[in-house]
Amino acid sequence: xxxxxxxxxxxxxxxxxxxxxxxxxxxxxxxxxxxxxxxxxxxxxxxxxxxxxxxxxxxxxxxxxxxxxxxxxxxxxxxxxxxxxxxxxxxxxxxxxxxxxxxxxxxxxxxxx
Amino acid sequence: xxxxxxxxxxxxxxxxxxxxxxxxxxxxxxxxxxxxxxxxxxxxxxxxxxxxxxxxxxxxxxxxxxxxxxxxxxxxxxxxxxxxxxxxxxxxxxxxxxxxxxxxxxxxx
Numbered sequence: 603x604x605x606x607x608x609x610x611x612x613x614x615x616x617x618x619x620x621x622x623x624x625x626x627x628x629x630x631x632x633x634x635x636x637x638x639x640x641x642x643x644x645x646x647x648x649x650x651x652x653x654x655x656x657x658x659x660x661x662x663x664x665x666x667x668x669x670x671x672x673x674x675x676x677x678x679x680x681x682x683x684x685x686x687x688x689x690x691x692x693x694x695x696x697x698x699x700x701x702x703x704x705x706x707x708x709x710x711x712x713x714x715x
Numbered sequence: 716x717x718x719x720x721x722x723x724x725x726x727x728x729x730x731x732x733x734x735x736x737x738x739x740x741x742x743x744x745x746x747x748x749x750x751x752x753x754x755x756x757x758x759x760x761x762x763x764x765x766x767x768x769x770x771x772x773x774x775x776x777x778x779x780x781x782x783x784x785x786x787x788x789x790x791x792x793x794x795x796x797x798x799x800x801x802x803x804x805x806x807x808x809x810x811x812x813x814x815x816x817x818x819x820x821x822x823x824x
Contacts, residue, residue, distance in 0.1 A: 644817060646814075
């Protein structure tokens with residue numbers, strides 16, 4: 603089954619404790635991205651990757667890092683999480699950048715205390 | 716800054732009603748647009764792509780007006796299962812999607 607998976611689905615952590623949210627897709631997609639969704643603010647892009655070893659900042663990259671060492675994986679790293687990073691995070695992938703349909707993962711709910 | 720503006724709603728309509736959502740975009744160079752549907756606490760899923768003059772898929776019709784830079788979504792014969800948040804998306808001129816904040820629809824029996 604074609605899908606985007608994220609782990610963990612739910613996470614409660616404390617300020618400053620490094621964490622990684624994994625994202626994996628099995629569709630051989632070149633383009634992957636991370637979004638956060640907050641009430642009243644909609645979906646905002648954090649980082650995106652057009653292919654292996656190619657990443658770039660989205661609209662709200664501060665406090666996040668990403669890597670794209672393999673085509674299928676695109677982990678999101680919070681080196682020192684803060685309460686303002688409490689949010690619902692979605693990973694997405696598409697065959698190419700732009701007009702292609704984006705497939706979203708199920709989301710990761712993060713609470714930073 | 717490129718933006719997409721949507722009427723946030725909520726739209727509360729009875730079953731069988733016809734409902735229309737509008738969305739405006741600021742990037743005149745954008746070539747493609749989408750409507751995504753998002754159920755509560757779930758991931759967005761593509762509902763329709765909107766190219767050139769518009770698109771129709773069953774009860775759903777999407778229209779694009781380039782001159783006025785707006786997109787609309789019409790839902791005919793609303794079902795209870797249509798209750799969701801509808802996200803208007805600008806495909807952008809450089810490829811990155813720009814999401815509106817969404818319009819919430821609630822279809823009542």
